[in-house]
Amino acid sequence: MVSISLHNVGLDYPLYGAYDYSLKRRLLGHLIRDPGEMRIIRAVDNVTIEAETGARIGLAGPNGSGKSTLLRLIAGVYPPSSGSIAVRGNVVPLLGLNAGVNLDFVAEDNIALLLRISGRKPTRAMIEEIWAFTELEARMQRVPLRMFSSGMLMRVLFATATAFPADILLLDEWLSVVDENFAEKAQERLLNLVSQAAIVIIASHDQPLLRRTCTRIINLDHGRIASTVTVTSPAAHALELREKRA
Numbered sequence: 008m009v010s011i012s013l014h015n016v017g018l019d020y021p022l023y024g025a026y027d028y029s030l031k032r033r034l035l036g037h038l039i040r041d042p043g044e045m046r047i048i049r050a051v052d053n054v055t056i057e058a059e060t061g062a063r064i065g066l067a068g069p070n071g072s073g074k075s076t077l078l079r080l081i082a083g084v085y086p087p088s089s090g091s092i093a094v095r096g097n098v099v100p101l102l103g104l105n106a107g108v109n110l111d112f113v114a115e116d117n118i119a120l121l122l123r124i125s126g127r128k129p130t131r132a133m134i135e136e137i138w139a140f141t142e143l144e145a146r147m148q149r150v151p152l153r154m155f156s157s158g159m160l161m162r163v164l165f166a167t168a169t170a171f172p173a174d175i176l177l178l179d180e181w182l183s184v185v186d187e188n189f190a191e192k193a194q195e196r197l198l199n200l201v202s203q204a205a206i207v208i209i210a211s212h213d214q215p216l217l218r219r220t221c222t223r224i225i226n227l228d229h230g231r232i233a234s235t236v237t238v239t240s241p242a243a244h245a246l247e248l249r250e251k252r253a
């Protein structure tokens with residue numbers, strides 16, 4: 008049984024180095040005692056979500072409302088600062104460029120690393136299949152990711168993350184840097200994955216996309232759930248990624 012259960016979840020980002028730590032400030036701070044100074048950002052605040060097999064959930068809300076942070080919490084990238092999270096099923100997070108890679112490692116080592124993180128034992132055949140999907144030159148396999156363009160990096164990460172089916176698929180708006188040709192291939196591969204996944208959660212600013220794709224849209228505001236909208240008849244798996252790029 009695949010499921011996600013978030014109960015009163017909160018996430019505070021600590022703000023390292025965002026303050027004035029000068030001697031003058033510290034001395035004055037002691038004298039003045041400034042209790043109101045904030046040293047955290049509460050990115051997700053008291054969020055409760057239950058999802059079971061068949062759920063297609065859209066996360067909407069303005070910039071900074073907590074969509075990406077919520078996806079990262081579900082993916083296990085961060086532990087919650089408060090509340091509890093229970094996830095049953097394997098999670099494939101498509102969350103962006105910096106997730107889990109070491110830019111100093113060559114591409115094929117990063118692919119192997121990502122496969123291991125997702126619980127698979129990488130084989131040469133797996134890596135070759137993933138590399139073939141990227142359509143990048145063979146010699147680039149042995150080049151550190153630091154030297155890849157953002158589009159090339161995206162190809163490698165996308166091809167790796169989508170190589171195997173997921174129980175739970177988490178999608179952040181992230182396909183925007185790939186070129187037209189790859190976007191079509193990526194869309195096909197993603198649609199296949201979406202149709203096989205038990206639970207899909209998509210963070211997007213594109214309301215029409217969410218309405219076509221999701222059964223439930225959760226609107227976030229300042230990290231809180233402002234409202235939840237049930238979509239009556241989403242078109243099955245009508246993910247139109249190219250529209251996101253407009």
Ligand SMILES: Nc1ncnc2c1ncn2[C@@H]1O[C@H](COP(=O)(O)OP(=O)(O)OP(=O)(O)O)[C@@H](O)[C@H]1O
Nearest residue numbers: 020021048050068069070071072073074075076077
């Ligand atoms: N690494 C971080 N360190 C500190 N604060 C962060 C970090 N990442 C995000 N935040 C803060 O957390 C809050 C939520 O950010 P988040 O990226 O989750 O929002 P979002 O809804 O995904 O935004 P967008 O639509 O712009 O992608 C914002 O106030 C942001 O400034």
